[in-house]
Amino acid sequence: MNLIIHRGTQEIGGTLIELLSGKSRIILDAGLPLMDPGDKTKKLTLNLRGKTTKQLRDLGILPAVRGLWAGLDDGPSVDAVLLSHPHQDHYGLLRYIRSGIPIYLSADTLRILNRSNVFIKPGVQVRDAQFLNHRKPKRVGETPFTVTPYTMDHSAYGAMAFLIEADGKRLFYTGDFRGHGRKAALFEELCAEPPRRIDRLLIEGTTLGSDSHDDKTEGQLENELIKAFRQYSGLKLVSVSGQNIDRLVTLYRACKRSGRVLVIDLYTAAILEGTKRSSIPHPGPDWRDAKHLRILFTKKYEQILQKNPSYDEVLDLSEPFRITQDEIGRDPGRHVVIFRDSCLDEYTAIGDWGKAALIYSQWKGYMDEPAFQRTAAKLKTRGVDILSHLHTSGHASKAHISRLIEALAPKVLTPIHTFHADAFKELWPKVELLEDGMPHEV
Ligand SMILES: [Zn+2]
CATH class of the missing domain: 3.40.50.10710 (Metallo-hydrolase/oxidoreductase)
Structure with missing residues (x-):
């Protein structure tokens, strides 16, 4: 199994990951970037309305993934997109993908997407939904990939992490998570009964590097x-x-x-x-x-x-x-x-x-x-x-991030969805920082 993080190794938002095995390819999340692809220190302010997928790809809004975007004649379609949760920075590019690509997600995530469509413009229509259920392994179509989802505690309803298996390798992608919300029991359950033998962990680090992180329950x-x-x-x-x-x-x-x-x-x-x-x-x-x-x-x-x-x-x-x-x-x-x-x-x-x-x-x-x-x-x-103090973060504190890493005990850890990837080096001895768009073995 090979891995390309198209976006997310150095930034929060716009996550898009490609996994490859033989001729099969699946995508984890297709998020709208929060930062300007040309200058990642600046917020994205570009108006995307009316732009073609080719223009958006040339602007770097759509990462260069063959067979994913509608209107681009660049080879056979990817086999599936797996969506971790209904936040724009994880699903916002779904509206640009080719029709006919199945979307794997939780029923709760689909309900939120369907209900928010008329309020958040432009919305997305999920035509071919394949439902994922907590801790129930599912083969992704006819591909060699099997996904086992884990419902996570996060500020988005229906959020899931994914264990992906193919070619004898095991990758765990956390999506976004926390351990201090109303679903904290799920975080505790994952730490108590984690999947074993993880070859590579992709873990979010939104809160790392910020000293004002709020993790009251x-x-x-x-x-x-x-x-x-x-x-x-x-x-x-x-x-x-x-x-x-x-x-x-x-x-x-x-x-x-x-x-x-x-x-x-x-x-x-x-x-x-x-x-x-x-x-x-x-x-x-x-x-x-x-x-x-x-x-x-x-x-x-x-x-x-x-x-x-x-x-x-x-x-x-x-x-x-x-x-x-x-x-x-x-x-x-x-x-x-x-x-x-x-x-x-x-x-x-x-x-x-x-x-x-x-x-x-x-x-x-x-x-x-x-x-x-x-x-x-x-x-x-x-x-x-x-x-402004009556709030608590949707993302895990450093202590909870650390606990999950220790429970999963991956052979290699790769940070994602963070501006402070280096901070993970304090938390685990085997950290491999990757670059956007570069292929790696899982
Ligand atoms: Zn989120």
Whole structure:
């Protein structure tokens, strides 16, 4: 088995790995880069809209993989793409691949992709989905590759790591993971019962090199949120990813325990309902009696759903949960409202917010974006405090990375999805740093 990391040896985001055995080839993840391919110290700001796959390949956005990209006549198609989890920097290039290439992924990942399609433009359509299940080995089509997936604790729902076997070799790819989230038990299970005889480990190191890494548990965060809710007698706004299911559960639990109401928007409602898990708060008859979950029909999302008949059911299910600005305005202190920059006017319509706070429950780096800066300035003129400490990372701490490496005890470790590959040399004696695009034996 041979390996080419097309992108990811020196950067976070845009992961794309090719594995080769005889004439068979499979791809692990097809991520949109976060960094500019021409200058990896800069963020990617290029507008990709309207560009052909040839232009995107020439720009280095699409790595040079034969038989992968639609519209390029460059040999037979790859046999499959395996997708670790539904974050753009791991799946964002799927929309450029040839039709007919099967996509292997978890059912949970597919549900999130399908539900987010109309909200995140342009979305992806997975036509030939092959489902992967926790610890169940599966042959990849007619190829020599067998994949055994491991469900991982990560901020993306449905995230998996992959053990890939072919030609008597065993490669383990972690995807993105952590050990302090609501699925921490899966991390513990993997450390306690790891796959053995790993020839090469590809492991993510997002947090290495950052001294401000936050790895409190979601449970600890829940307690901190309750404290903050009590500290502010007025409206609580929360900036959070609508796809971070762990965090939404944490917010819901904090509201329930402190007698408050979590007010989500229709995007979040669609994602939560799309998980099809009765244990996760969602608009559905089984949650109708829940006094702690309501939905604000902000215009932007209501219009998106009305235009897409496949979301009629989400609208119908959401209706009994509908809350108005007036209702929130009568008792702002009881409400914790999911906040989007683009809907500020609609929160203004709530009226007097009282002693209010915006809880920024995402990676702090996003606060530097100009759109958020403009919003922050407007919020400050209203006397709103902005709290940025009520968050915990979606990625593993150094201690958890180290524990997983020791459990898997690979013959060779290759860092991926990191700006600090060298930092792994402290954690394992056999580290081999690879370069993007260079073939290696597994
Ligand atoms: Zn991720």
